[in-house]
Amino acid sequence: MTYAPAGESERSRRPGGALAGQGAHPDPYAPGAVAAERIGLAVVGAGYWGPNLVRNAQQTAALRLHWLCDLDEERARRVLGRYSTVGVTTSFDEVLADERVRAVAIATPAATHYRLVRAALEAGKHVLVEKPITTTADEAAELVDLAESSGLVLMCDHTFCxxxxxxxxxxxxxxxxxxxxxxxxxxxxxxxxxxxxxxxxxxxxxxxxxxxxxxxxxxxxxxxxxxxxxxxxxxxxxxxxxxxxxxxxxxxxxxxxxxxxxxxxxxxxxxxxxxxxxxxxxxxxxxxxxxxxxxxxxxxxxxxxxxxxxxxxxxxxxxxxAPALSEQEALRAVMAEFADAVTEGRAPLTDGRAGLRVLRLLHAAARSLELRGATVPVDAHQLTTTQERAVAR
CATH class of the missing domain: 3.30.360.10 (Dihydrodipicolinate Reductase; domain 2)
Structure with a gap:
């Protein structure tokens, strides 16, 4: 399978067991322990955000970057530089077939997220995906269920968090x-x-x-x-x-x-x-x-x-x-949290369910616009006919 072009927009479950508390995480601010064996990683997408993922993955001790995957091979090579030992490929299938790769970070257009994330999860890979997790709530819910039933980490890169x-x-x-x-x-x-x-x-x-x-x-x-x-x-x-x-x-x-x-x-x-x-x-x-x-x-x-x-x-x-705040790159903390979640077999702070909740808010907002500003229940895919008629009146 070959994936769609990389985007330019700004835009866990324990293996064989249950997720480590969907709302009960360890201290998110404590430095994560480095895994005894580094986690093999592939970054998919060398467009707007992919180079940032590459740079921070290479600076995260618990991760080992093996591949940068993009349809534009020359662009991917430019991102890595002339002397990089990281492999470049245009084939997502090649990435998924590599047994060294335990996790993939996806930075492609949102319309491609569902297909790529699903393929990675079905191949037994942990996934970090840019927001939005998908373009529809139904697809996002499907991916969340697949990750949890497979004992895999599905994490959303909500960088500001x-x-x-x-x-x-x-x-x-x-x-x-x-x-x-x-x-x-x-x-x-x-x-x-x-x-x-x-x-x-x-x-x-x-x-x-x-x-x-x-x-x-x-x-x-x-x-x-x-x-x-x-x-x-x-x-x-x-x-x-x-x-x-x-x-x-x-x-x-x-x-x-x-x-x-x-x-x-x-x-x-x-x-x-x-x-x-x-x-x-x-x-x-x-x-x-x-x-x-x-x-x-x-x-x-x-x-x-x-x-x-x-x-x-x-x-x-x-x-x-004015509280004193440390200065550190947020994306480095994203990568560390992803590595820790994989190593510890737990749900990350911004897991797939967090991505699904945000997506439901966006869908509700879009539905409200269609209904001229009416308040839409967050979990409702649509208002009932009676409610729509009341809004129209």
Missing amino acids: YTPVVRRIRELLHGGELGDLQFFDSVRINLGLVQPDVDVLWDLAPHDLSILDFVLPPGVVPVGVSAQAADPIGAGRACVAYLTVRLSNGALAHCHVNWLSPTKVRTTLIGGSRRTLVWDDLNPQARLAVHDRGVDLTPPERLTEEIRHQAQVSYRVGDMV
Whole structure:
């Protein structure tokens, strides 16, 4: 089998046993132990993202890169350099037939993911795949089931989830330092690039949705999605979009994505009942700030007759702390997590199920656009006829 051309877009189960806790992982921030025997790896795709996978795989002690596979053999050779001992091939079948290769990392267009991932899993290979995991939720669910039934690791490269700042955000939310989650508000806007094959929602929102999925505290899950989008320049696809995710605890998560902004903005605000954090990814001096500021409501049991006639809301203004963050390449942590998951026979932090959850949010958003912004249940493939008629009215 020969695979499709590499893309240019920005875009476990223990062997013979059960997955090591789909929500119970060891400390994700502790350095992984290097395997006694290095894991043979092949990278598939030498386009936009493939060279980054190659570079980080070669710098990960637990991995040994054997192949770079791409339809454009000359491009693959340029990525590796003149003196590399890594093999180059245009045949995916050749990669899968190599017994030295225990795992493959796939960085090809999303439309090819299902076929390539399925073939790799059927060949007994562990898989790291770029997002989105596939283009449909049904295909993604099929791949997740196949990986788990085969005792293989299926991991999604949700790269932002492995940055030091997102790891710290996850710690703060899971550890309760922010209190109860009240809102999640992200802005990811810049001028271009208008993609030829997807709209702005599918191009940019997966980053924020994968971060949301990663940092949500235990027990809080998305229950509904609504979306609004526009194509003001006549590009034939949405260039500006607003996405709202309703959470099970009553909070809202909001994402603004835009290809038409004259300035680049990458900010996320997460409010809790105790503290609020601001993540400005374009500010390397203070990328993350935690504010002891917010709104307090007098508890009912403390209400007196006098207070009832006064304002029950008070505003808290305290200190701001900028936590120290280590500087490290996120993709190196992705590779280390993939190697550790394979070695330890456990589900990775961003496993196939994480990829499936993000895909379901995107599909729900697309369905909401079709229904003029109606809220669509996350797990629903479509609204019932009665609901559609109610929306139409």
